[in-house]
Amino acid sequence: MSDEERRDSLADQAAAWVPPWERRPEPPADAAAEPVIEDLGEKRPLEGPEASTISTESASERPSGDAGEPVAPSGEAGESVAPSGEAGESAEGGEAARVPDRAPRPRRRVPAPPEPAPVLDDAELRGALEAILLVADEPVAEATLADVLEQPAERIAAMLAEIAAGYTAAGHGFELRRAAGGWRLYTRQEYAGYVERFVLDGQSVRLTQAALETLAVVAYKQPVTRSRISAIRGVNCDGVIRTLVSRGLVEECGTETESGAHLYRTTSLFLEKLGLDSVADLPPLAPFLPDDVEDLADASR
Structure with missing residues (x-):
């Protein structure tokens, strides 16, 4: 050949x-x-x-070449063809369909681990519960105490039961009792008479001489300002007025038009304590006053 x-x-x-x-x-x-x-x-x-x-x-x-002779790839003679693994060109010289890259999997956002609850030993937990219950004015639920102290509700319930049992065993005059879905400190029933006597005696404390004088000025000169009362008595009466207001014997009744100062008058409790129907039933004050009282009042202004 x-x-x-x-x-x-x-x-x-x-x-x-x-x-x-x-x-x-x-x-x-x-x-x-x-x-x-x-x-x-x-x-x-x-x-x-x-x-x-x-x-x-x-x-x-099918190829029909002689045995042992190399066979060229398809296309023009002498041209090489890129292997099948290379992307971009096919064996015939045309562009092959590009296989889309696999989309990366979205990374899972791992939540941050919760902060560990503060470690409280039994003694510290007991003291914290007692301090909170001492200032509470209504029953406190176990869930509320657990949230405040950041402790499991089961541990709070067990500690409250232990505290209550300890108060009873020690014979304290108060007890920790569950009521209205919560816990609160109460005085014991066997000591109710002493508590009642203390409360009633505290309400029937006698007024001081300064409080009686101030109350008399308010009763006869009402409505009257604090500065007018101080001028009549000759001393500052702010503290005495606050005491009479807290006792429920004197109350505010508006302001003075000229100066804007608060005006005070006696209350219905004052009339109830004295057994009077109105301030018009007060005894006349003239027989007890000196003759030049008006001159003294004008001079003090």
């Missing part, structure tokens, strides 16, 4: 060569009569004229 014929034979072989990744699998010997094609991953047998046509095309696409 001449060199020219050899080159033509190699060119024909290169033109008919099909890369391995594009070759169709050869059917088994027993299924030669039923060629199979792939359609989206599914295989189905062909029948009729399609089978003979595809069989003929498959036979013509």
Whole structure:
């Protein structure tokens, strides 16, 4: 064979060569009569004229070079073809469909671990509960105490029961009792008489001489300002007025038009204590006053 014929034979072989990744699998010997094609991953047998046509095309696409001679890839002779693993160009020189990169999985946001609750020993927890219950004016629920102290509700309930049992065993005059869905300190029933006596005696404390004088001025000069009362008595009466107001014997009744000072008058409790129906029933004060009382009052202004 001449060199020219050899080159033509190699060119024909290169033109008919099909890369391995594009070759169709050869059917088994027993299924030669039923060629199979792939359609989206599914295989189905062909029948009729399609089978003979595809069989003929498959036979013509197989390389027919001599044994031991290298076969060039498809396309022009002498050109190399990029391997199948390289993206961007196919074996025939055209652009292949780019396989989209796998989208990265979104990272899970791991929540931060909760801050550990402060460690309180039994003695500190007991003291904290006693301090809170001492200033509480209504029953406090276990859940509220657990939130404030940042402790489990079960531990709070157990400690409260232990404190209550300790007060009872020690014979204290007060007890920790559960009421209205919460816990509160109460005085014991056996000491109710002493508590009642203390409360009643505290309400019946006698007024001081200064308080009696101030109350008399308010009763006879009402409505009257504090400055007027101080002028009549000759001393500052702010503290005494506050005492009479806290006892419920004197109350505010507006302001003075000229100066804007608060005006004070006696209350119904004052009349109740004295057994009077109105301030008009007060005894006359003139017999007890000196003759020049008006002159003294004018001089003090």
